[in-house]
Amino acid sequence: MKNINLKVNLAGISLKNPLILESGCFGYGEEYQDLININELGAVVTKTITLKPKVGNPPPRLAETASGLLNSIGLANVGIELFLKEKLPYLKKFSTPIIVSIAGETTEEYLQLIQRLNEEQIAGIELNISCPNVGKKLTVAQDEDKTFGLVKAAKKQTEVPLLVKLSPNVTDITRIAKSAERAGADILSLVNTFSAMSIDVETKSPKLGGILGGLSGPAIKPIALRMLWQVRKTTSLPIIGMGGITDSRDALEFIIAGANAIGLGTAIFINPQAYQGIIKGLKDYLSRKRIDDINKVVASLNEK
């Protein structure tokens, strides 16, 4: 079939295909310059940026589990000033929309970050309110009211589409999603990693320096998919679905369940070129099903 459309539009952000490289797994982009052609992607989301540089959590920061990866990085990043000066210029060389992920310890910090980013040519700002690896207190995304308050304040300041990244570590993700929507979020990204742990039985020690970490990879895919499907039923906002996607079948599951675009995270580590196979797989699927537009597959689950 000719003329298959893979373009998607997320609240005004135009993507040439629905594939997005997700925050934390793609660094600042330049690390992958020999392996990934950013121009071939729908969008990229930067490493989460904070106001001040962050050194991150004590090592060890990684543990491998069955089809999963446990991490406790703790938002290690160069901080907004160095990011704007040294990291963002590289990403601007490409035609692909750049979404900058940010995190603050207070609403005020989020707002300061947004003000700095308003001076830049970027496609969107993602509020990371769901990193499981910073501090012992609950994340914003684990509380409906806090989510509402932060998103509302951020929306007032933001001049580009506002993305909100949701946590799976909640009783009912749809309530948080609704809070974010009521507060003015333009796009929902779900999900962040699952709070989890792993133990070395020989030493009886946690495998991670931070004891708890965030689980990603194929191990979480069915749960992430369930959450996406639930959120799709409660909102008409564009959704970026992610959680363990490694191939085009995984991607299609999320799209059928209701994702307008899909995010790749851990898959980048395993195969930086995975996106190429997924794009081809999506085209083959559409062609085989005689569908001319990927948008027609979004939220197309046959529910008897």
Added chain:
Amino acid sequence: MKNMLNCYYHMLQIKAEITENTELFAQTYYQLSLKVGEISRLAKPGQFVHLRVNQKTVPLLRRPFSIHSVGEKNLQILYKVIGKGTEILAQRKKGEFLDMIGPSGNGYKLPDGKVKVVLVAGGIGVASLYFLAEELTRRSLPFVVLIGGKSREDILCRDKFKKLNVDVMVSTEDGTSGRKGLVTDLLQELLPTPHSQLPIVVYACGPTEMFKETARIARKYAVPCYLSLEKIIACGVGACQGCVINTKDGYQRVCKDGPVFDSEQIIW
């Protein structure tokens, strides 16, 4: 070859054909040879390649392997079966392909002037030091090799090093080969009386305790010392910040800032 920004590639992702995957000793040590094209030309001693041992999600992550030697468009890896990843790798056959990214990491910082080099290898740590030894030979720099292991079977590459016409000293913990004791005992004896007027530089690869002791001895004799570290690595390109170690300059990434570090920089 240039990438999309018209810069020369430093690393590539390829499908590398296995030309040999030979058991060296009792299902423990193996030598793997791969057709790698351009990667062999780019590779420097101390760098690693990042391999997927299969196309499944268990194990999920790629595994880093020191480059043992390179030839014309081929590359060798020496590995020890220590877990699930290497068990699967040991089953892979000639003619099959492995997904490879490389060469990765910084490699050994080679000495500027005339020096005498001491290579300190613990067990499978010998893998990357042989590549370095070939480079030292090419540059006509004198060196000596110290190899240690638990037992006779853990002493690898002795003959290969000897073919480079250098002194090779061996120690084993059980005394079944060479001197009974640790390889760092050999270093401790060598450094005060190096039989050379040249300044000394130490390069080491092995287990953590060996690293700490090597660093301690090198400091005692005020000798520069470089260590090639190993960690669980996720991205392998410096993006995820997962493989950091603590150094005097803060957390540093083993995959990108290392795997080779100046021993004086490391905070153990």
